[in-house]
Amino acid sequence: MAWDDNVYCAVDIETTGIDPSGGDRIIEIAIVPIYKGKVVKDWIYTSLVNPKVSIQTYAQSVHKISIKDIQSAPGLEDVLSVVRKYSRDTVLVFHNARFDLTFLDYAAKEVGQLPLDVYYIDTLEISKAVYGRGKKLETLATEMGITHKVTHRAYDDALVTANVFIKFFDMFGWERIHEFLRRWMGREY
Known part of the structure; x- marks a missing residue:
């Protein structure tokens, strides 16, 4: 299937x-741009984030990020400005978009900014439509033969999301994929 001219950005x-x-707050983010069915490695953004709050022990055990790791990382305001630049004239791609976008909204509110107003596609929503139920990112990656592993770190998981999206796009084409295009304009608190 032919790809359109949109730049898609997988975010985790x-x-x-x-x-x-x-x-709870964001402590790491990655944005992996996709153009014409290929990951654009030179445009990838990844950063730890210092939200100036503690990290729950359970969360540390999942992603292995400690308070020490984020002490000198940029704050939410700096990272949000990057997200806004990447989201301009692109379509964001998430696996479980509501989770990530809600956290980004809280971050914006905390630093006195308006919430994001973005177009996005959720690979979890696509998997629900295709398989009758939502599948975990790891499951989709395995079933699609994607060798990059989900590690619960932003870069790896954004890269896997990008590759899952590419596979879905190649399977269904622009028209069917764009049935899943949504607009996020902040959420009600």
Whole structure:
């Protein structure tokens, strides 16, 4: 299938826990651009983030990021400005978009910015439509023969999300994939 001229950006975050309303925050982010069915390695962005909150022990055991690792990392405001640049005139791609976008909204609110207004596609939503249920990123990657592993680190997981998206796009084409195009304009708190 022919690819369109859009730049797609697979995004993944790692967090201090799973509840942004309870104070959990972003501690790592990666953005992996895709153009014409290929990952554009020169445009990849990845960064640890210092949200100035503690990391739950459970979360540390999942992604292996400690407070010491993020002490000198940029803050939420710096990282959000990068996300806004990458989201301009692109389509973001997530696996479980609501999770990542909700955390990004909380980050924006915390630093006094408006929430993101972005177009996105969720590979979890595509998997629900294709398989009748949502599949974990690891499961999709294995079934699709993607060799890069999900490690619960932002770069690796964004790269896997990018490759899952490429496979879905190649399977279904632009018209069918764009049935999953959504717009996020912040969420209600």
